[in-house]
Amino acid sequence: TSKKKSSYEIVTLTTWLLKQEQRGDIDGEMTIVLASISTACKQIASLVQRAPISDLTGVQGAVNVQGEDQKKLDVVSNEVFSSCLKSSGRTGVIASEEEDVPVAVEESYSGNYIVVFDPLDGSSNIDAAVSTGSIFGIYSPNDECLADIGDDATLDSVEQRCVVSVCQPGNNLLAAGYCMYSSSVIFVLTIGTGVYVFTLDPMYGEFVLTQEKVQIPKAGKIYAFNEGNYAMWDDKLKKYMDSLKEPGDSGKPYSARYIGSLVGDFHRTLLYGGIYGYPRDKKSKNGKLRLLYECAPMSFIVEQAGGKGSDGHQRILDITPTEIHQRVPLFIGSVEEVEKVEKFLA
Ligand code: AHM
Ligand code: MG
Numbered sequence: 001t002s003k004k005k006s007s008y009e010i011v012t013l014t015t016w017l018l019k020q021e022q023r024g025d026i027d028g029e030m031t032i033v034l035a036s037i038s039t040a041c042k043q044i045a046s047l048v049q050r051a052p053i054s055d056l057t058g059v060q061g062a063v064n065v066q067g068e069d070q071k072k073l074d075v076v077s078n079e080v081f082s083s084c085l086k087s088s089g090r091t092g093v094i095a096s097e098e099e100d101v102p103v104a105v106e107e108s109y110s111g112n113y114i115v116v117f118d119p120l121d122g123s124s125n126i127d128a129a130v131s132t133g134s135i136f137g138i139y140s141p142n143d144e145c146l147a148d149i150g151d152d153a154t155l156d157s158v159e160q161r162c163v164v165s166v167c168q169p170g171n172n173l174l175a176a177g178y179c180m181y182s183s184s185v186i187f188v189l190t191i192g193t194g195v196y197v198f199t200l201d202p203m204y205g206e207f208v209l210t211q212e213k214v215q216i217p218k219a220g221k222i223y224a225f226n227e228g229n230y231a232m233w234d235d236k237l238k239k240y241m242d243s244l245k246e247p248g249d250s251g252k253p254y255s256a257r258y259i260g261s262l263v264g265d266f267h268r269t270l271l272y273g274g275i276y277g278y279p280r281d282k283k284s285k286n287g288k289l290r291l292l293y294e295c296a297p298m299s300f301i302v303e304q305a306g307g308k309g310s311d312g313h314q315r316i317l318d319i320t321p322t323e324i325h326q327r328v329p330l331f332i333g334s335v336e337e338v339e340k341v342e343k344f345l346a
Contacts, residue, residue, distance in 0.1 A: 013038050013187065013198050013207035026175070026191050029090045033113050033138060034175065034189070036088035038207055040081045041134055041179035041187060044120065045200060047076060048132060048181045057127045065100040066325055073126050074098055077119035081134065091115050092141065095166045095324055097293045102162035102324060112141030113174075114166055118293040121178075122261025131182040133263025137297035138175040139168050163324055170296030170317035177301070180263045188214075188267065190304040195270070216307040219336040220273020221254045224265040232281035240344035262289065266298055266332065270305055275337035279312065280329045287329040291321045295330045308338040312345040 017031045026034075051057050051073060060070045078098040085091045090111030095102035097118040117136040126132055177189035185200035187207045195214040198207035223244055230238065244254040254274075259265050265276045278287045289295050299309025299316035309316040309332040319328060331341050 011209040013189075013209070016196065016198075016209055020191060020193075025193055029111055029113065030138070030175065030191075032088050033085070033090045033111075033115065034177075034191075036084045036090075037081075037115075037117075037136055037177070038179075038187060040084035040119075041185075042200065042205065042207075043080045043084070044077045044134060045179070045181050045185045047073065047080070048120075048126065051126065052129070064098055066097075070098065071120075071123045071126055074120050074123050077134065081117055081119040081136075085115055093162050093165060095162075095292065097121075097290055097325070101159050102166045104158055104162050114139040114141075114168075116166060116292050116297070118290070121263055121294065122259070125259070125261050131180060131259055131261050131264035133178050133180040133261060133267075135178045135263060135294055135297050136176065137170070137173050137292070137300065139166075139172055140174060166292070166324055167321045169320040170291075170299055173296065173300045173317075176297035178263050178266070178297070180267050182264060182267075186267065188270075188301065190301050192300075192304065195301055195305045214270060214305050216270050216302060216305040217273030217334055218306075220269070220275075220334045221252070222257050222269070222272055222274030223254050223337075224256070224258045224269065224274070224276040225279070226258060226260070227256070229279075229281045232283055233279060236345050237279050237341075240341050243344070262294055262298070266302075269333040270302065270307070273334045273337070275331060275333035275341065277331045277341065278329065279331070284327070286327040289327060289330050291316070291319060291326045291328045292324055295328050295332075298330075298332055302332050306335070307333055308335045310338050310342055312342060 017034055020026050021031045056072050058072055060072045060075045064070050078096055082094055085094050086105050090113055091105050092112040093102050093104050093114045095116045115138050119134055120132055121135055122132040175191045180186040187198040189196050197211035199210040201208050247253050269276050278289050280287045295316050302309050311329045312331055331338050
């Protein structure tokens with residue numbers, strides 16, 4: 001019997017999550033955490049869209065622990081993300097790029113999942129209405145740092161234990177994803193069973209499944225590096241970059257595309273193939289991007305799509321952070337493109 005598919009038949013993120021739960025790929029707690037992250041992303045999407053109207057452009061006047069100017073929207077997005085996670089009641093510890101230390105969610109309504117996130121990545125683009133995104137990763141329940149949120153625990157020891165429980169290699173990630181605020185609002189998710197893409201339907205405010213089991217092309221002739229830093233790169237990397245500009249057999253060199261928003265640059269790379277890189281340079285010995293909030297979640301996603309994430313020498317997911325705001329060089333994208341840069345750097 002051939003069943004005609006109704007044009008009203010859509011899969012929303014909610015129904016998709018419930019199906020994964022039914023299949024046993026995630027538990028009910030994880031479903032709730034992911035649903036609350038998607039709610040945070042919808043809220044941030046609307047804040048970002050209305051920013052110039054509601055006076056949310058510009059800087060907050062504060063500098064975060066990493067010495068960067070915080071934009072108003074950085075601060076607001078961080079609050080939205082943390083609040084949604086806390087009220088889910090299923091997160092024990094949250095660590096944000098915008099906070100100095102990981103936060104243990106109050107015992108009264110904490111669950112266990114550890115969630116790391118960058119609430120608004122690429123916010124230097126925000127005042128010009130250029131794409132930005134939120135990135136997140138979820139680790140296993142771990143009660144270590146919650147154990148003592150009692151009367152006699154000193155704040156310091158709780159903090160230290162939280163740092164320890166958050167500092168896990170990307171290999172331990174159970175789920176990771178990002179939401180891109182662009183011409184469409186796109187929510188990309190992996191729970192370790194492939195990469196799924198949802199698009200926010202502004203007509204009824206739901207994320208709708210638009211691509212499943214995404215596979216990144218094995219190779220691709222687009223590179224995304226901030227070449228303004230070229231003079232500060234080491235010679236091996238300069239040679240690699242020069243090689244991309246040789247027309248080669250095809251008669252066409254690589255194309256340059258650089259938004260300066262990891263989420264946007266990554267999403268294009270995922271769909272079209274190619275490579276995104278943020279190398280170390282003379283001034284930034286470990287590059288710019290954070291292992292925990294940016295490099296590890298993106299590497300989990302890219303591997304789930306058949307691609308590769310590397311620091312130039314080793315797999316990003318194998319690196320165990322020693323500090324929560326640790327930075328690492330990142331080369332991510334199509335397998336062949338990442339292997340090519342690794343060869344040049346060897
Ligand atoms: P942020 O987390 O402070 O927004 O910084 C991360 C962003 C990435 O989105 C982007 O890829 C990179 O910084 C761009 O840096 P640069 O301006 O040095 O090229
Ligand atoms: Mg960031």
